[in-house]
Amino acid sequence: MNWINALVQGILVGGLYAMYATGLSVSFGVMRLVNLAHGDLAVGAAFLASTFCLSTGLSPFLSVIVILPIAALFGVGLQLLVFNRVLGVEPAYQIVATFGISIAIQNILLQQYSATPRALSIGDFGNGSLRIVGDQVVVGWFPLARFLVAVFMLIALSLFVSRTRLGRALRATSDDPDTAKLMGINIRTVYVIAFAIAVTSVALAGIFNGMQTQFSASDGPALLIYAFEAVIIGGLGSLWGTLVGGIIIGVAQTIGAEMNPSWKQLVGHLVFLAVLLIRPTGIFGREEFK
Amino acid sequence: MALLEVRHIGAGYGQFQVLFDVSLDVKEGEAVSVIGANGAGKSTLLKTISGTVSLDSGDIVFDGKSIREMQAHERVQEGIALVPEGRRIFRSLTVKENLLIGGYTSRPGPWDVTSIIEIFPILENFIDRTADRLSGGEQQALAIGRSLMINPRVLLLDEVSLGLAPIVVRQLYAAIPIIRSKGCALVIVEQDTNQALVASDYTYCMLEGRVSLEGKPSELTREQISRAYFGLGAQL
Numbered sequence: 308m309n310w311i312n313a314l315v316q317g318i319l320v321g322g323l324y325a326m327y328a329t330g331l332s333v334s335f336g337v338m339r340l341v342n343l344a345h346g347d348l349a350v351g352a353a354f355l356a357s358t359f360c361l362s363t364g365l366s367p368f369l370s371v372i373v374i375l376p377i378a379a380l381f382g383v384g385l386q387l388l389v390f391n392r393v394l395g396v397e398p399a400y401q402i403v404a405t406f407g408i409s410i411a412i413q414n415i416l417l418q419q420y421s422a423t424p425r426a427l428s429i430g431d432f433g434n435g436s437l438r439i440v441g442d443q444v445v446v447g448w449f450p451l452a453r454f455l456v457a458v459f460m461l462i463a464l465s466l467f468v469s470r471t472r473l474g475r476a477l478r479a480t481s482d483d484p485d486t487a488k489l490m491g492i493n494i495r496t497v498y499v500i501a502f503a504i505a506v507t508s509v510a511l512a513g514i515f516n517g518m519q520t521q522f523s524a525s526d527g528p529a530l531l532i533y534a535f536e537a538v539i540i541g542g543l544g545s546l547w548g549t550l551v552g553g554i555i556i557g558v559a560q561t562i563g564a565e566m567n568p569s570w571k572q573l574v575g576h577l578v579f580l581a582v583l584l585i586r587p588t589g590i591f592g593r594e595e596f597k
Numbered sequence: 598m599a600l601l602e603v604r605h606i607g608a609g610y611g612q613f614q615v616l617f618d619v620s621l622d623v624k625e626g627e628a629v630s631v632i633g634a635n636g637a638g639k640s641t642l643l644k645t646i647s648g649t650v651s652l653d654s655g656d657i658v659f660d661g662k663s664i665r666e667m668q669a670h671e672r673v674q675e676g677i678a679l680v681p682e683g684r685r686i687f688r689s690l691t692v693k694e695n696l697l698i699g700g701y702t703s704r705p706g707p708w709d710v711t712s713i714i715e716i717f718p719i720l721e722n723f724i725d726r727t728a729d730r731l732s733g734g735e736q737q738a739l740a741i742g743r744s745l746m747i748n749p750r751v752l753l754l755d756e757v758s759l760g761l762a763p764i765v766v767r768q769l770y771a772a773i774p775i776i777r778s779k780g781c782a783l784v785i786v787e788q789d790t791n792q793a794l795v796a797s798d799y800t801y802c803m804l805e806g807r808v809s810l811e812g813k814p815s816e817l818t819r820e821q822i823s824r825a826y827f828g829l830g831a832q833l
Contacts, residue, residue: 479610479687491673
């Protein structure tokens with residue numbers, strides 16, 4: 308057994324989970340939207356990327372240049388056409404709407420791409436690795452790059468949220484939408500921007516996931532669970548908490564797998580439940596959620 | 598012509614009507630007070646003017662044009678600012694960020710972070726702290742400052758004195774002449790009539806959703822006011 312290696316791998320996987328969770332954290336944090344279609348949006352982006360790669364012959368890394376703007380536009384459209392219309396009504400309507408979108412995306416993907424799993428090939432880069440501590444710890448180039456992309460994305464997002472006028476409006480709307488209106492903020496526009504960010508970030512996560520793991524049309528809900536767990540462990544609405552939450556899930560899984568390969572998922576979920584019991588607001592969550 | 602004209606409005610929450618045929622005028626630079634007991638409809642009146650409660654009948658005219666169809670954030674862009682009851686500070690933002698959010702619309706005018714701190718110097722010590730650490734009086738100063746950052750033409754103040762010590766209330770009201778001197782009109786809603794009457798040129802008293810009395814505070818007697826405040830037959 309190699310615990311240090313398990314820990315390092317867990318941290319690197321945690322970067323991916325954080326990438327998944329960021330969008331969920333933004334859409335919940337800003338508009339209290341529990342988006343059940345979050346995982347399906349990731350899978351949808353991965354399929355679009357595979358279409359892009361097959362038809363152009365280019366690398367999946369280049370696909371993000373095309374896919375992310377499409378994802379952002381899709382987010383804008385969804386928010387304008389669906390979620391802004393069920394705003395401020397019964398919260399259950401929103402959840403039902405996201406559930407419907409989830410089912411619709413899964414079925415569209417199934418119809419377009421069949422049930423056969425796909426993968427995004429990144430060639431040798433996917434297999435290369437760095438060995439440190441006398442071959443005890445193996446760091447894959449790709450998981451490392453993926454982790455760095457996740458951290459970079461969080462830095463960019465947190466700078467946007469903390470330093471810009473629009474970012475401030477996002478936080479004010481998250482705190483108290485009714486009072487935000489009294490400051491001249493059009494909260495519907497804020498929601499559109501927040502959801503565009505959410506869909507773009509989860510699309511990036513879906514593409515990076517697809518570069519290492521096979522994906523199929525019905526994978527969305529399973530991905531959603533990891534994202535939810537990372538968000539809740541980190542604390543709702545906290546961006547850096549999301550990274551910590553992702554890492555905790557990732558490490559729990561790799562340590563669990565080190566003990567017994569079949570325990571991987573189980574240990575991750577148990578750690579999530581334990582955090583929920585001990586600290587229901589999450590590590591960086593605000594006390595008032597209790 | 599008045600800057601803000603509320604014309605025979607009816608408003609409420611769904612089936613529950615709160616305001617009945619309420620009219621009110623605010624001239625450019627004037628301070629108007631609205632007094633009345635708890636539940637008389639004062640806050641609903643301010644919310645209807647600011648656009649967070651929708652109008653059922655009548656009209657609201659600002660600077661010569663109807664704002665009936667405008668959403669709350671559009672009315673802010675026109676220069677109507679509300680300091681909401683209960684202060685409603687953005688708790689996760691710093692004091693400075695709360696002020697900057699008030700400046701979101703970038704309306705030109707005399708107010709910026711520096712001039713707000715001049716009238717509420719107490720805020721300077723906390724400028725980079727999150728606003729949830731402030732005391733009630735400090736939060737109220739911040740709420741007023743935040744709405745002034747809009748550079749409004751009319752500032753609606755909802756129950757500024759609520760839950761605050763008299764000395765703190767006096768400090769806050771000391772800012773009112775300065776605010777007026779910069780050309781901003783005021784609508785002051787209070788349950789505590791004394792402060793409101795002193796600070797205003799004209800007053801409206803509300804009772805059960807209607808205007809029960811109006812006039813210049815200097816020309817109204819104490820008895821008239823208490824009758825209008827508590828209803829017919831009230832003794833004081």
